[in-house]
Amino acid sequence: MRIFLQIALGIVAAIGGFVDIGDLVFNTQAGALFGYDLLWAVAVGVIGIMVYAEMCGRVAAVTGRPVFDVIRERLGFGAGLVALIASQAINLLTLAAELGGVAFVLTYLFDGPFSLFVLVAAGGLVLVIRALPFGAIERVFGYGGLLLFVFVAAAIHQGPDWGAVASGFVPQAPSSLLYAYFVVGLVAAALMPYEVYFYSSGGVEERWTPKDIKVNRLNVAFGYGIGALLAFGLMMTAAQLLAPAGIDPNSLGTVALQAELSFGQTGLLLALGGILFAVGGAAIDACFSGAYNLSQFLGWEWGRYRGVRQAPRFTIAWLTFIALAVAVVLTGIDPIEITEYAVIFSVVALPLTYLPVLLIARDREFMGDHANGPIANVMGRRSAPRRRAAGRRRRISAPAAGPLARTAGPPRRRAGDPRRQRRPCSLGGGRGDRSEDRAEAAGRRAGPRPRRRRPRPGRREAPAGAPRGTAMSRDRLSDLQRKRVVTESGQRLGHVFDVAARLERPDRPPQLRALLVGRGGLARRLGIGRGRVTEVPIDRITRVEGGTVVVRDLSA
């Protein structure tokens, strides 16, 4: 029973991501227009999102780092910002579409003004997020979305031609432009990244450790497996009921009608209930994803468990997202059209979000035993164990996602707050040994790793290992990224791409050791090569002037 409760996160992420308003209509349209022929495209999308979600969950469990932490670190600020903008556009458009979807369902159930129901949906969303604990949200929307199984039942009830269904899983060459459009659309819609942002950050919120990797896999297998089954059910039902009648569905009402045709009013109510939970869950996914991404990218305190006082900007972010989404829906744009725009933005966001996660998932310095192997880089499987010696020097990425101060100095401790007593592991957000935390915090839900407040101007803290009073007393390691490094005599050494640090004692923060400068630094940060890198010891830095780091001559 416990395991079923644990995999709710995966189910809500999968149902929210796989059967959101766009997918509900898109899968139904595909079935109505092409029968079973596009089942394979859904399968391809499912495999893709499973691989990606498993990697994100594994990275979250091993390093305690959600997707946008990784993106900013690996891609740096510029490309990371592009990914952020595209992702936020997807999140906002998706949230707007889902709010519209909730309003549609409420309209079908209670027949009132659409705009009023948009406001009711937004208010309900705020209330649910504020009032329910994270676990309850997952379970209510995850398991409520399972009502959509009425479509699977309807598909079976209609007596499909199983031979034709099986042949639908065999990929076919595009027979028309419309067919190709649907193939691309179905795969892209399945790979929409917002669900993975939510899933990964949720894993960090739930304080996954490497012990939870099994739960992560179950989440992915069950959650996305169920999402895929529902998508197949929708497509098959449409192939059996709508295609023969020549109906081209473009409304949630047509989707729900299919269940009614099979099971009467009960079927209709189950379908509307399932759609309500699914699009509601997707709205929560998208809303939180927006706030997570922004907070992680900018290094704000974040987390659903942290509340308004501990993470005010995170709270303002998700409230702002909801307000903006309401404004978008109230312009009168069809919510289903909105999801099509979201798919366009996903084309920009997908490579920029998927690549950094793949790079970090295969990086043994971060992932240790749990890194991808060569085959796993394709299939997302864990490689053979490879132990790392304790205390071994770690290369730590310079463009760290959060404020430097949060990890560079010794963590503040508060009596009675076990979350404040973790052992920092890496500047990038490694989580150290959390088993003690778990025992100490038993029975108490905790947010992501604590982040110290950014020091006030004038009271900046130097990173561990940096000489006091030097220009290294900065807020972020990422401020150093791409800065030119020159010696006092004017010799150019290259640009900063990374830093090296040493973890000397497990109960102390890592000590900054050197700047990694030179052409090979970027390749090494991305984990794709071993170019030429100059290590500039941190104590050689004399000052930072604008875009230049001045160091003492290396020969001195």
Next chain:
Amino acid sequence: MKPGRGHTSWAAATVLVAASLALGGCSEMSRGELERRVAALESMAAEGELLAGEVARDRTKATFVRVRARELAEDADHEAEKMADATPSDGVAEARDEAVAQAEALAEAFGTLQVFPGDERRGAEVRRALERHADLLAKLAERL
């Protein structure tokens, strides 16, 4: 570039875009465009037929029927307006007029469903009416 010239270009482009958008409603309707609109009407008629059938068998929920019928009626009206506004290309004027008439008839049938979402007898009548309109639309599509 002289100061202000960029402004003028932008203004001209904006006027052109605005004019194109304003004249969009009066564009010429080709045979292909009419075919697509007739296909959309056929789809609406078929869905309405299924919906009315559920009303006739008392297997549905009144609020759902009312709202969905209203949506379908609005869509049919919208199609009728679009087709009526467009200038038909050579040889499709008669078909266009027939399609507009069918769209209006569909909107009326959906309107009946919207007003009487729980009336089984009227549901059956609307179903038969939509069946007829669907046949006529299918024949119209064949002629196109």
